[in-house]
Amino acid sequence: MIEIQDIKKSPLAENSVIAQMTLHNHEQVVFCNDNATGLKAIIAIHNTILGPSLGGTRMWPYKSEVEALTDVLRLSRGMTYKSSLAGLNLGGGKAVIIGDAATQKNEALMRRFGKFINSLAGKYITAEDVGINTKDMEYIKMETNFVSGLPVNMGGSGDPSSVTAYGVYLSMKASAKEKWGNDSLSGKKVLVQGIGHVGEGLVINLIKEGAHVFINDINEERLKIVAQETGASVVSSDKLFDLDIDIYAPCALGGTVNTDSLNRLKCSIICGAANNQLADENIHGKMVMDKDILYAPDYVVNAGGIINVYYELEGYSRERALSHAEKIYDTTLNIFKVSKEQNIPTYLAANRLAEKRISDISKVKLGF
Numbered sequence: 238m239i240e241i242q243d244i245k246k247s248p249l250a251e252n253s254v255i256a257q258m259t260l261h262n263h264e265q266v267v268f269c270n271d272n273a274t275g276l277k278a279i280i281a282i283h284n285t286i287l288g289p290s291l292g293g294t295r296m297w298p299y300k301s302e303v304e305a306l307t308d309v310l311r312l313s314r315g316m317t318y319k320s321s322l323a324g325l326n327l328g329g330g331k332a333v334i335i336g337d338a339a340t341q342k343n344e345a346l347m348r349r350f351g352k353f354i355n356s357l358a359g360k361y362i363t364a365e366d367v368g369i370n371t372k373d374m375e376y377i378k379m380e381t382n383f384v385s386g387l388p389v390n391m392g393g394s395g396d397p398s399s400v401t402a403y404g405v406y407l408s409m410k411a412s413a414k415e416k417w418g419n420d421s422l423s424g425k426k427v428l429v430q431g432i433g434h435v436g437e438g439l440v441i442n443l444i445k446e447g448a449h450v451f452i453n454d455i456n457e458e459r460l461k462i463v464a465q466e467t468g469a470s471v472v473s474s475d476k477l478f479d480l481d482i483d484i485y486a487p488c489a490l491g492g493t494v495n496t497d498s499l500n501r502l503k504c505s506i507i508c509g510a511a512n513n514q515l516a517d518e519n520i521h522g523k524m525v526m527d528k529d530i531l532y533a534p535d536y537v538v539n540a541g542g543i544i545n546v547y548y549e550l551e552g553y554s555r556e557r558a559l560s561h562a563e564k565i566y567d568t569t570l571n572i573f574k575v576s577k578e579q580n581i582p583t584y585l586a587a588n589r590l591a592e593k594r595i596s597d598i599s600k601v602k603l604g605f
């Protein structure tokens with residue numbers, strides 16, 4: 238159902254907004270403008286078959302409207318896939334505010350944006366993303382209840398990072414089972430790049446299990462603290478991809494699985510929290526497969542965050558969120574199974590499974 242339409246058949250100009258929406262079957266795109274506050278924003282709703290679309294708001298000084306539109310279309314589609322495979326009753330959406338978060342944010346702008354979200358009557362639910370902080374969420378919340386991922390003191394579920402880290406750890410164990418026949422990580426050499434909120438939680442879980450953990454971060458202070466607290470070994474950035482390791486866990490930035498790193502990496506598994514790890518899905522998804530590296534698709538691995546946010550909407554219970562996050566283990570194994578059966582890269586297997594759930598649920602007709 239999320240088939241790519243043949244855009245050439247469309248009577249619309251190739252670069253029109255609707256033509257771009259047609260490409261990946263986006264449902265609705267809302268352009269928001271308010272001269273009084275200076276707000277310029279785009280809300281993209283990719284798919285609502287499974288439930289209301291949910292995804293964070295990003296504030297970024299996009300160089301052009303086209304750049305902002307491209308980003309919000311790509312990100313909202315990613316949310317559809319992530320929630321689908323996590324087994325959530327959520328669709329995919331995302332919003333971008335065009336502007337500099339450091340200088341152009343204020344209460345009026347955020348509240349005006351909140352009013353736009355409210356006008357969608359729950360079809361889009363927002364959360365924090367790059368450039369948006371707790372204070373901004375407080376302002377948005379003054380104008381709409383369609384927000385999630387709020388801090389505990391605002392009645393929300395708080396920082397989801399520990400649930401995300403737990404999901405990454407379970408996905409890594411599932412990857413080990415697939416690769417080596419049992420899921421123990423004891424004695425395995427794991428490189429964790431980025432020891433922020435998620436990376437540190439992952440390191441703690443790995444050390445507890447007896448893995449030999451290498452850590453890397455551009456923040457020297459954090460490196461020192463985490464190494465002291467956990468006993469992990471510090472690796473400098475220039476040696477990163479030349480280490481002799483079993484597992485590479487990207488937990489900092491996207492795009493680190495690229496031609497250069499893959500030509501150097503000596504590992505059997507890639508499994509980490511960062512979004513968009515493959516620099517180019519088509520090229521590097523295939524390249525990991527050809528190199529016999531098992532790649533656990535990022536949006537499956539890091540779904541603990543969205544799972545946590547979902548349970549905030551349901552009336553938050555950390556136990557239920559953690560219990561749901563445990564399903565990431567089986568989902569990861571299922572992706573590997575489909576990848577082997579169909580002889581396709583794992584990212585493609587994940588996409589197909591996500592699409593299948595949406596297609597199946599679209600056939601459900603509720604009745605008495």
Ligand code: NAD
Nearest residue numbers: 397398401431433434435454455456489510511512539542
């Ligand atoms: P964070 O900002 O707390 O940590 C990121 C860490 O990476 C920081 O310590 C930073 O210094 C380090 N870093 C940045 N650039 C680096 C580089 N070039 N080399 C090495 N280290 C570098 O972020 P986080 O919340 O831990 O999230 C980590 C990743 O996981 C991000 O890509 C995020 O989008 C993704 N993610 C996080 C969650 C969540 O629940 N927090 C959920 C889903 C996905």
